[in-house]
Amino acid sequence: MNPVNAIELIDITKTFGGIPANNKVCLQVRWGEILALLGENGSGKTTLMNILAGIYFPDSGKVLVNGSEVTILSPKDAYDLGIGMIHQHFKLVDNMTAAENIILGLKGKGRLDMKAISAKVREIGEKYGFSINPDKKIYDMSVSEKQTVEIIKVLYRGARILILDEPTAVLTTQETDRLFQVLKNMRDDGKSIIIITHKLQEVLAVSDRVAVLRKGEYVGTVDTRDATAQSLTEMMVGRAVSLNIERPEPVNPVPRLVVKSITSYNDEGYKILDNVSFTAYGGEILGIAGISGCGQKELLEGIAGIYPVTPDSSIEYYPDDSGKPTELVGKRPMQIRKLGVALSFVPEDRLGMGLVGSMDITDNMMLRSYLKGKLGFTDRKPPRKL
Ligand SMILES: Nc1ncnc2c1ncn2[C@@H]1O[C@H](COP(=O)(O)OP(=O)(O)O)[C@@H](O)[C@H]1O
Ligand SMILES: [Mg+2]
Structure with a gap:
């Protein structure tokens, strides 16, 4: 193993409007390892990695890449140092192919040889165990395929240090397993991988070491083999926590919201919700599971009266144990409220939609x-x- 660290951060501080997102954070990442960067929401993980990727410049502190102090002022500087970041929100051009996206922004000499580019893309894919069709348009791709394009894009540019910001948030379990195998193949090839996550099971499954941030401060780094979900949680939140949640039976549950065969189409006429039915009882918390983009958002907005559902869908609201149900389908949010229906909706994108x-x-x-x-x-x- 190379004795020099791929990355070393010393006392990095970055404030936004006077509030520190990173406060004197130190971090060491070795060559040939997968380092998980763990921390609760808002603990400063993305900010710290954006500093390495040239998106933000730190207020103070030092960045060393492969043992030498560097100044990263732009994403191009980061690429030139072999650092590539795969952001939480992909930055791809929808109506271009995978290969076109991968070379977008690169300087070439004379005419582009798309054949050679596609061949190189395929070669990178085969080397690390991705499956990719270089000629496929982005708009025809699943989220997981788009992520593959983003990863190959940074590899194509020669990245030896890869940073992935919550890459599994949008993936199914099977896709996550496949991604982890790819990351391990890259690690075995000597690359240095930083994966941001707050999912403990994934940290334990994929990483070699774990670095923990809490409220913008660096807590420490441990070998994954010495860590447990319990020990990592304690590092993350700063105190002993019980992972065994007490779950008493709900007391006298009564039907409150009876959802019957909700069906919904989006603007393009695609079916977004297909015959969804469930009953939510008073006195209980009902969870709706699924990966992002599978209709949860539309389902909740449909119940709140802000996403259209087909007229034969039914949402019955029961005001109390004896009362007759009120049908909510076909009513606008204001009408629903006037009927005295005590329904509140907190949207997933609170800043974009809920608040000004x-x-x-x-x-x-x-x-x-x-x-x-x-x-x-x-x-x-x-x-x-x-
Ligand atoms: N561009 C920004 N402007 C203002 N505050 C920001 C900005 N980016 C992040 N922050 C704040 O910095 C803190 C750390 O955020 P972030 O690095 O995104 O955390 P994490 O990725 O661990 O969830 C949060 O309090 C967040 O609100
Ligand atoms: Mg983040």
Whole structure:
């Protein structure tokens, strides 16, 4: 093994508007290892890796790549140092092929030889165990295929240090297993891999070492073979936690929301929800599982009355144990509320859809009550009191 570290971060600090996202963070990543970067949401993982990828520049601290101090001012600087990051949100051009996306932005001499490029893409795929069709358009690809394109894109540019930001969030279990095999093949080839995640089982399954961040601070790094889900959780949250959740039976559950064969089509006429039925009881928490993009969002928005469902779908709301149900399908959110249905919807993209980030809490709360005001003025007192 190469005795020099692939990456060494010393006392990296990065603040946003005076608040530190990373506070004097230190990190060492070796050649030929998979390092998991673990931490709760908001602990500063993405910020730290964006510094390596040339997206952010640290306020202070040192970055060493292969033993030498470097200054990374742009993603191009990062590429030139052999660092490639696969971001949580892919940056691909939909109506271009895999191969075209992979070479996008690269300087070539004279005409592009697409045949040679496709051959090289295939070769990279075979070397590490990906399956990829270089001529396939991005819009025809599954999320997992798109991710493969992103990974090959950085390998094509000669990355020897790969950073993956929550790569499994969008994958099925089988796709995750396949990705992990690819990562192990790359590691065995001497590359250095950093995988950001907050899923303990994945950390234990794929990494050689684990570095933990908590509230922007570096907690420590341990060998994965010495770690357990329990020990990692304690490092993450900073205190002993019980992973055995107590789960008492719900008391007197009564049907509250009876969803019967909800069907829904999107703008392009594709079926998004196909005959979904379930009953949610008062006094219980109902979980809906599935990977991102499988209709959960549309299902919840459909119940909230902001996503269209077919007229033969039915959503019955039972106000109390004896009451008659109210049919919610076909009603707008305002009508639903007027009927006295106490239904609240917290959208998944809270900043994009639920709140206006540039307004304060009072103003955000008033967004829903603006119709109640008289003479075009609204009363700020009741929302303030809350
Ligand atoms: N561009 C930004 N502007 C302002 N605050 C940010 C920005 N990026 C991240 N933060 C803040 O920095 C902290 C760390 O965020 P992040 O690095 O995304 O955490 P993680 O990836 O571990 O979930 C959070 O409090 C987040 O709100
Ligand atoms: Mg993140």
